[in-house]
Amino acid sequence: MEIRELAVPGAWVVTPRRFQDERGTFVESFKASEFEKATGRPFELHQVNCSVSAAGVLRGIHYTEDPPGQAKYVTCVRGAFLDVVVDLRPGSPTYGRWDSVLLDDVDRRSVFLSEGLGHAILSLEDESTVTYLCSIEYTPESDRDLDAFDPRLGIEWPKVGRDGTPLTYLRSPKDAAAPPFS
Template sequence: MRIRELAVPGAWEFTPTMHGDERGVFAEMFKASEFEKAVGRPLDLLQINTSTSAAGVLRGIHYTEDPPGQAKYVTCTSGAFVDVVVDLRPGSPTFGTWDSVVLDDVDRRWVFLSEGLGHAVLSLADASTVTYLCSLEYTPELDHEVDALDPDIGIAWPATGRDGQRLTLLRSPKDAAAPRLRDLAVAPRGRR
């Protein structure tokens, strides 16, 4: 497994080694010893979520108040997504910094994001399915969102999907009404 820390401290990309032959493909998707060596802690698992989206569906940027925060280990089980991690930790020297990874059913990458980081996914193909392993059960009063199209964050969302067709973004009303980064209560001094 190849492991790479993203530009956002506290987030990593895990790319499994694929072993294929005429029968198909095998890969180790998680190995506790390698995960803990890279991340410095075990993967706490309290809830697993899955979501299927049409091409162009943009979910997020979502985050959970920290503390307690919610860490996530995320992969795409079918189709393709752009997975984005944003630093939303108050006082962090990288507050507002983002990085992205393409998650798909070919390379089978995973992304781990620590508590305090925001998360968004953009579906690049119809019927794309993303799965999240979460360190905290869903707690609505702790969950919040930031506008994924906020120019202050400046995420470079792709304009075309996996098939080369132009994407039309579709967001939930809640995500479309999300506040900008500068309007968050978590924004550190000087970044509002």
């Protein structure tokens, strides 16, 4: 397992070793001891979510007010997503910076986001499926959203899916009405 920090401190990409034979593939996608060694912190699990999306579905930018904040461990189990992390921690030297990682069912990477970071995913093909391991249970009163297309953030969203087909972005009404970063 390889774990490296992204350009947004507090976010890591985890690339597991894959074991393949005639039966299929085995992946160890999380190991507490290796995670704690690389990140310097434990990950306490309180909720697991699963989301299935059509190509072009854009979910986010979502975050939970900090405190309490919500850490997430995100894995694509089918298809492909562009996973985007945004630093929303006031006073952080990287406040407003974003980074992205391709999560797919080939490399089986995961992304860990610390509390205070925003998160969005864009599905790059139909039936893409992602799981979120969450450090706290969903708390609607602390849930917040930002406009994923805010020019101040300047996120470079792909215009084509994994198969080269043009993407038509689809957001929930809540995400489409989200306020700008500023």
